Amino acid sequence: EIVMTQSPATLSVSPGERATLSCRASQSVSNNLAWYQQRPGQAPRLLIYDTSTRATGVPARFSGSGSGTEFTLTISSLQSEDFAIYYCQQYDNWPPYTFGQGTKLEIK
Amino acid sequence: QVQLVQSGADVKKPGASVKISCKATGYTFSSFGLHWVRQAPGQGLEWVGWMNPGNADTAYSQKFQGRVSITRDTSARTAYLELSSLRSEDTAVYYCARGPPGWLRPEYNWFDPWGQGTLVTVSS
Numbered sequence: 270e271i272v273m274t275q276s277p278a279t280l281s282v283s284p285g286e287r288a289t290l291s292c293r294a295s296q297s298v299s300n301n302l303a304w305y306q307q308r309p310g311q312a313p314r315l316l317i318y319d320t321s322t323r324a325t326g327v328p329a330r331f332s333g334s335g336s337g338t339e340f341t342l343t344i345s346s347l348q349s350e351d352f353a354i355y356y357c358q359q360y361d362n363w364p365p366y367t368f369g370q371g372t373k374l375e376i377k
Numbered sequence: 378q379v380q381l382v383q384s385g386a387d388v389k390k391p392g393a394s395v396k397i398s399c400k401a402t403g404y405t406f407s408s409f410g411l412h413w414v415r416q417a418p419g420q421g422l423e424w425v426g427w428m429n430p431g432n433a434d435t436a437y438s439q440k441f442q443g444r445v446s447i448t449r450d451t452s453a454r455t456a457y458l459e460l461s462s463l464r465s466e467d468t469a470v471y472y473c474a475r476g477p478p479g480w481l482r483p484e485y486n487w488f489d490p491w492g493q494g495t496l497v498t499v500s501s
Binding site for chain 1: 412421422423424436437438439440472474477483484485486487488489490491492493494
């Protein structure tokens, strides 16, 4: 089973600033990586798949990069609605699909 | 628009079974894979299993093998997750989520959209 490790666990950033979230896989997952946003009390929402492809309706301030074992989600200019928990998910090696433990993005 | 609407919260005793539904609207039900993912209180996400609603093929996480079953009613556009021999550790929000377009295999799946979630509480 591939273990996904996200860092940091909590990230404090001011509105309007850039946020950079990291995700590391215990072995290569090629570019088969997705990012999700989960706001309190809501279901996860797909942001990015195939490492860097934005899902339908996702604002351009969200971007993904990386390959192999190291991946990054960047939010270029934080809006109030972006403060949430973010999860990465690998889908290269199955079963099972595995997720990171999440990064909580909070207002500084 | 595409929506997955799940059944309401449930409370079960240890050892019992629970069956959760997920109704799909806004797309062709049999053309997309359907997954179940759970989230224990305050915890991360854990994949449970997958179904091809077109032919009822299923695949499950080994962790749940033997006590999980995913079924569907195509006429009702609804998928079901049944989990048996419940224990307190199964207390979680269970989500259904659709697989990628044009891909009806269990591998190489990301999930979009997700249902609103169903809280299952296991308590004596």
